[in-house]
Amino acid sequence: MAVRTDEFNEKTLTNQVGETTSHLQGLFYRTIKMLSHGIKPVFVFDGKSPEMKAEEIERRRKKREENQIEADKALKDGDLELLKKLNKRTVRVTPEMNQDAKKLLKLLGVPIVEAPFEAEAQCAALCKASKVYAMASEDMDSLTCGTPLLIRNLTYSEVRKSPLMEISIDKVLSGLNLTMDQFIDLCILLGCDYSAKIKGIGPVRALEFIRKYGSIEKILSSIDKTKYIVPDKFPYEEIRAYFKNPPVAPVEECNLSFTDPNEEGLIEFLCKEKGFKEDRVRTGVAKVRAAKQKGTQTRITNFFQVIKSTDDETPKIRKTPTTSLKASGSPKKVPAGKKEVPKISTPNKRAAQASIKKPQKKSKKK
Numbered sequence: 001m002a003v004r005t006d007e008f009n010e011k012t013l014t015n016q017v018g019e020t021t022s023h024l025q026g027l028f029y030r031t032i033k034m035l036s037h038g039i040k041p042v043f044v045f046d047g048k049s050p051e052m053k054a055e056e057i058e059r060r061r062k063k064r065e066e067n068q069i070e071a072d073k074a075l076k077d078g079d080l081e082l083l084k085k086l087n088k089r090t091v092r093v094t095p096e097m098n099q100d101a102k103k104l105l106k107l108l109g110v111p112i113v114e115a116p117f118e119a120e121a122q123c124a125a126l127c128k129a130s131k132v133y134a135m136a137s138e139d140m141d142s143l144t145c146g147t148p149l150l151i152r153n154l155t156y157s158e159v160r161k162s163p164l165m166e167i168s169i170d171k172v173l174s175g176l177n178l179t180m181d182q183f184i185d186l187c188i189l190l191g192c193d194y195s196a197k198i199k200g201i202g203p204v205r206a207l208e209f210i211r212k213y214g215s216i217e218k219i220l221s222s223i224d225k226t227k228y229i230v231p232d233k234f235p236y237e238e239i240r241a242y243f244k245n246p247p248v249a250p251v252e253e254c255n256l257s258f259t260d261p262n263e264e265g266l267i268e269f270l271c272k273e274k275g276f277k278e279d280r281v282r283t284g285v286a287k288v289r290a291a292k293q294k295g296t297q298t299r300i301t302n303f304f305q306v307i308k309s310t311d312d313e314t315p316k317i318r319k320t321p322t323t324s325l326k327a328s329g330s331p332k333k334v335p336a337g338k339k340e341v342p343k344i345s346t347p348n349k350r351a352a353q354a355s356i357k358k359p360q361k362k363s364k365k366k
Contacts, residue, residue: 035291052194109259121246199229
């Protein structure tokens, strides 16, 4: 397998005919690492986008085109730092990459679920039905869809040293002193993929208005519309209905069974088609089998030191020394319901959204 360094010093894995294989490399080894840690991932893939998202998709397409024009100019000017930054903004997952990822996971014996629409909504449904222990995603719409437990930074590289973050929707609602309906309205005001925001209403004002008026309807009937500009198209009722009852595949029809890896199938696909080294693939398969023979899945909290809270009897995970998170280059306080925990070695790139299978109880406590 060739490891090529491009003009802005980024390494890209390719096979002999120049096809990119980095996505398979990352997915293969990091899925194995998750299994080795006792985590059983269920990968959920996006279906078609809701019609409400059409404008957002078009906006993203235009933004990618603008970034590509800037990247071409940066390459011509020899500005490699800017080129590196812009190229990250133009990367997209292709349908071919998705198909490769699904094939690889099936050969590994790891379950996949194909959502009819948004993967976040499907993951949330699985989690609400207790089919999985938690949902892992970087998309905060997961909470708006009602997932009880969200894990962030699970797929980040160790190099980034980002602490694993667990977010409980119950603690978020309690900390904000909001109902779920009010939280959904708050998220719509803050901006989502399905509508533009009301100009002049930022995070602080949005929370203030929700607490004061209780709903978007009452906010719209009370605010000064010359000061707060409402978009011409603001289908908040339709968006609210979507978040409360998103279209998903029936959870009882989702096959979450793990099977034995197809070793020869993996050799055919990864080695003969994609140029992977056979000895490394066979070693990986052996690790998968060893992980599955362990039987009982370990709780995610077993990887960290657990201490009791001083204000209640609920065990808490000890926080790392870092008490702020970085978003868009500036530090922010950890919102209510979030916990920072030490980083573990886990996957880097996500081929799709991932859910963590609910752990079984152990017969003995350590």
